[in-house]
Amino acid sequence: MTRLARHPMILLGGLILAVVVIASAAAPWLTSADPLKPSFARRLTPPQGLGGAAHPLGTDNLGRDILARVLHGGRLSLVLAASAVALAAGVGVLVGLAAGLIGGRLDDLVMRLADVQLAFPVIMLAIAIVAVVGTSATALVGVLALSGWVLYARTVRAAVLTIRETDYVEAARTLGAGNVRLIARHILPNTLAPILVLASSQFATMVLLESGLSFLGLGLQPPQPSWGLMLAEGRDYLSNAWWLATVPGLAISLVVLGANLLGDGLRDLLDPRLRQ
Amino acid sequence: MRAYLLRRLWQSAVTLVGVSILVFVILRVIPGDPAKMLLPEGAPPSAVEALNRHLGLREPLWVQYAIFLRSVVRGDFGQSFQYRSPALRVVVERVPATIQLTLAAMALTVLAGVPLGIVAAVRQRSAWDYASTVVAVLGQSLPNFWLGIMLVLLFGVTLRWLPTSGFGGWLSLVLPSVTLAAFPTALVARLTRSSLLEILGQEYIRTGRAKGLGEPRVVLRHALRNAMIPLLTVLGLQIGTLLGGAVITESIFAWPGMGKLVVDAIFFRDFPVVQTILILSATIFVVINLVVDLLYTVLDPRIRYG
Numbered sequence: 001m002t003r004l005a006r007h008p009m010i011l012l013g014g015l016i017l018a019v020v021v022i023a024s025a026a027a028p029w030l031t032s033a034d035p036l037k038p039s040f041a042r043r044l045t046p047p048q049g050l051g052g053a054a055h056p057l058g059t060d061n062l063g064r065d066i067l068a069r070v071l072h073g074g075r076l077s078l079v080l081a082a083s084a085v086a087l088a089a090g091v092g093v094l095v096g097l098a099a100g101l102i103g104g105r106l107d108d109l110v111m112r113l114a115d116v117q118l119a120f121p122v123i124m125l126a127i128a129i130v131a132v133v134g135t136s137a138t139a140l141v142g143v144l145a146l147s148g149w150v151l152y153a154r155t156v157r158a159a160v161l162t163i164r165e166t167d168y169v170e171a172a173r174t175l176g177a178g179n180v181r182l183i184a185r186h187i188l189p190n191t192l193a194p195i196l197v198l199a200s201s202q203f204a205t206m207v208l209l210e211s212g213l214s215f216l217g218l219g220l221q222p223p224q225p226s227w228g229l230m231l232a233e234g235r236d237y238l239s240n241a242w243w244l245a246t247v248p249g250l251a252i253s254l255v256v257l258g259a260n261l262l263g264d265g266l267r268d269l270l271d272p273r274l275r276q
Numbered sequence: 277m278r279a280y281l282l283r284r285l286w287q288s289a290v291t292l293v294g295v296s297i298l299v300f301v302i303l304r305v306i307p308g309d310p311a312k313m314l315l316p317e318g319a320p321p322s323a324v325e326a327l328n329r330h331l332g333l334r335e336p337l338w339v340q341y342a343i344f345l346r347s348v349v350r351g352d353f354g355q356s357f358q359y360r361s362p363a364l365r366v367v368v369e370r371v372p373a374t375i376q377l378t379l380a381a382m383a384l385t386v387l388a389g390v391p392l393g394i395v396a397a398v399r400q401r402s403a404w405d406y407a408s409t410v411v412a413v414l415g416q417s418l419p420n421f422w423l424g425i426m427l428v429l430l431f432g433v434t435l436r437w438l439p440t441s442g443f444g445g446w447l448s449l450v451l452p453s454v455t456l457a458a459f460p461t462a463l464v465a466r467l468t469r470s471s472l473l474e475i476l477g478q479e480y481i482r483t484g485r486a487k488g489l490g491e492p493r494v495v496l497r498h499a500l501r502n503a504m505i506p507l508l509t510v511l512g513l514q515i516g517t518l519l520g521g522a523v524i525t526e527s528i529f530a531w532p533g534m535g536k537l538v539v540d541a542i543f544f545r546d547f548p549v550v551q552t553i554l555i556l557s558a559t560i561f562v563v564i565n566l567v568v569d570l571l572y573t574v575l576d577p578r579i580r581y582g
Binding site: 112113115116117119120121122123124125127128129131132204208211212215216217218228231234235238239242245246248249252253256257260261 | 287290291292294295298299302303413414416417418419421422425426428429433516517519520521523524527528538539542543545550553554557558561562
């Protein structure tokens, strides 16, 4: 705990993320407004305190409550990003373990595949794949995970290659430990720290990528309250209703900021080489 | 050195073949019938079938790939479904706009990111350091599509100083390049800081100070030069990020480059254009990485690959 206190970035980042997660999870209790139901009489109402009433963050071009849409949108964005990170980490760790332990042709193949994938700008690859598989939530998670597994695979593979040669693994092997036991007891625990750091930074990337795709019309589809989609819709109303585009962007920035701070803080805490 | 060069060239070639396979596979699995989109509404099925045959879309996949690879090597990427002219020409026409935007963003990144990092490192734990860290953290957290829109709102809609979108004149370049540069600038600032801090702690820097060199000379001539080496790799990798970022930035500002073209082409299912852009940007990325790796050995004589 005292170690944690010396890393204010972890606390601040964790706090920001916790607030957003709790607010999104509690959306139905925080606001009674319907995020989907249009009300044309209330189109483009400014936020409360700026001339609007009854809508704390105003309403959008269809008269939907923006607070409700941001909170419910948070549920979508956070769940999608978290699932994508989990899937990417799961696949990446397995592939990395296999490549590191089995080696040979499999290792070559996996590493070449990673090279090929990294040669594409992530967003272009994602755009191309979304065009193939469509814009369902499942497809979106798949695309995001596909863009993220390489990081874990490379990290775990490198860790396996180093750890495999250490004396304690040699000792465990001599004492008769099988592959499964070696992985579970000796190798995985030693790769946990970098994986954790990667995952929290990648969460930020995933939120950005998901909202970026939705912004371009290639992610979640209307009328879903996706942050990226809300931004895209708000673009057309910049001159007379600035809050439409401003609010969802703030929400995205907040999550990304929180995850970045957490990731950086964890790296400082867990990676002794970078500690000052 | 020669062996290393050959190995890197071979690796890059293998990567590019992989790129072509991946692009081909992705785009051939796309549902939706391009022939239907090319023909007028209500065209007879026989006409659709004939056009699909003409476009080679009814051959087995591996035949299609062989044909595809042979043409790609010849520089023939097929006809754009949307523009009815060679896809390569359609894409190449858009390249200058993207290069202009990317170079402007790259220049901003270096001109803003490096000094920010230097100030933060030289005045470690000062207000400058914290200010530079805050700028860097914000730069990495603000989504570029939102930053772009907010810049339009402030400088285009409210203050009316700069054009909100479009292409033409230097002024129209300002907002898109700032939008595109924000993320890499933050990255470069942080990297310059950490890399410089590490080097400022080295013996030879102390020697330089001890023999009476002024601080600016120590930092700029002796430390920065070495700090630039890791930065070079990151800048090289950032070209890929910039090309990707250009997709969104160009869409926001209606900038007529490759990024906007690829989004439009996806909506139109214009395969040849999409695959040309994917292959072109991956090739640019692979070549730049190769060059950066080779430059590395020139800049840091300690690195010698066997």
